[in-house]
Amino acid sequence: MAFLDNSGDIILDAVLTDLGRQRLADGTAGSSTIVKFGLGDDEINYGTYDLAHPSGSAYYDLEIMQTPVFQATTATNANINYGLLKLTDTSLLYLPAISLNDGKLAVAVKRYVNMIYLCVNDETWRKVTSADTTTGPTDMKGIGTALQVANASTPFVILESGLDTFEIAATSANRSSYLVSPGLVDNTFTIMADSRLITRVGSLIPSSYLRNDDVNYVTEDLRLGFTTTTGTSDNLENYNSFTVRGINDGITEPATSGNDNDISAIKGPRGTLGGLNFDVPAELKTIAGGTTAREFSQYGTVNADLFSLGGSVAKYDYIDTTVYIMGDNSSATLQLPVRIIRYHGT
């Protein structure tokens, strides 16, 4: 994928994607009809926008305007991953971000070495978290360090959407002004996961809630349900999209005592909160001694001393994958590295 020649007039390099060609070949009514467009700026690094340029505002975007642009590719991914937003309010100074709660709440799973561990069965979960004997890393001891597939009880992934800045106080009034009024509250999240490895995604049930009080005491009833049973094909190859619910994130700056940042990953006004767990194909769930699924050898590693425990303490099969999360109103994104892990034996 070379760069486009930007030495002369602006040119436009247009190609049909492989999916576009497939839809043309299908001939299914409407599937090959273009009805809308979206805009992307994936090559741009806005970090080079220099608001303090000594030569003035005409030079703020000097670096950006010189950014070389790649040729179009036929792959549906690697073209527009984020996109420009249609927000019409020109007075916005802040936009929401999505953050992983990462163990700040008791119900939230905590990453281990920047990854979420997803155990394919109870045996693996007990081994990884050393519930019985030390068969996992010391840092993973305890129930909050790994997910167990298709398990609606804790722990699970908690993600929060809101303004991740200390410049605006996390009050209800600011939530209303900065998030609700401009339409930046993510009532749903789109979860994009590898369809070969993840078959279902669990979501918070509607009655779930989370709030704190003036002394930062947390009241919550966060429960997961696997009602999201099917995914739809996504523009990422081999990926499916799932929609999960976002509930109001009721964590605010406590009026009397305590620090709301101890329980929330968002620094400023919070919008919504989502909960996630995953299910994997049945063949991946076999216990030690059972058949090791082909996927582990094809996409991952088998029979490895993953935690460097030495000897024959515990060997694991694992596959690393990435789950992409996007807020449906804010278009904020989060990448979640997930390690699907199975206890192989000693």
Next chain:
Amino acid sequence: MAIKNYQHISPTTDVTTTRTLLHEAIPLTGTIYFYQTGAYVESNIKNYTHGMFQSVYDYPYLSSSANHIFDLTACYAGTSALSSSTSVQNAKKINMYTEFAQTLLGYTGSLVDPAKEVRYFENDLSLDGVGKMREVFVVNFSRLLAKDQIKKGSFSMTVGTGSWHNAFIHPARKLITVTDASSSADGSGITNTLGGDMGILYSNKDFGSQPTRQPSTRTLSMPCGALFYQAGIAVLTASLFSGSIVTGSIPTGHKNAFYRSPSATNIFRTVTETLTSSAISAACDAIRHRIGNISFNNTTEINSKIYFCRVPHNMFNYSANPTYLTGSKIRVKNNASDSPVAYITTVGLYNSSNELLAVAKLSEPIRKDPTNDITIRVRLDY
């Protein structure tokens, strides 16, 4: 990842279609298929066991990088005087003629008419049965070269009508140029046949059966074949090369023979004898050694759909690009009252299911802020 912000494209006001004809010059030099540094180029030539035609490549054909250029065959009609049970490959030569004729010209009369017969190639546009070419050489060009069709009025082929030894420099024979100069892209000088548009090929010098033809200084325009533009097929009458073999003490190479057998027996044949007594592949060798440069323009028909992607002034001024924020603060603004700005590098075209069907990339970023609206014209060629 899937994006969430789309703008509708109106099928009535934002979409239009166009048709463009693209032409490429195709020069084929004789060195590819004829003569190269003192020897005939035979490694580029593929003959088949069925022996009905010969394929010409631009490179030794066994190489994976070789491109098919054209096929050659020699044939005659069943009613030709050359048709005889004693003629070599008589049935195959007739079959080849019939195949070309019925595909390109069709039959006379209705299908149930017992007197119907395949139309003959003719040296005029009238297809009235006058000027029949019953013995022909056929050059059918690969679609790789001809693409959708040969551009009318652009075809030119030099043909050596001299003796077999070197048909181009023989002092007593002629180097002629065959063109479709009377045909025009505006449709004049062509007729419509079953095989598409047909034009007439003309020789720029006279030809005939004179045994000692001299180079002509006159500019002539004698019909000598037909050209089917969409099919990419040139038909040359065998009479271009008619003549008698000169006997006597002149050098062997200058006997005016159309063909010399490569075997040690040194059999010399006129074009008539070649068509009756030689295999198709041998006749193809003979004609191939007489074809010099060929040039034409091909045509590719491009149907385009143009989408006018109209970006309103008040939309697409913010970005979901991860670098757009520091914390949650927008990098390109100091104050809330500052105008937002984003930069467009890519346009994605989607169907109603949000599937990305086409992508267009701008060669440089375009600044988008609330003070401007932009229309990006995306053309997709089919």
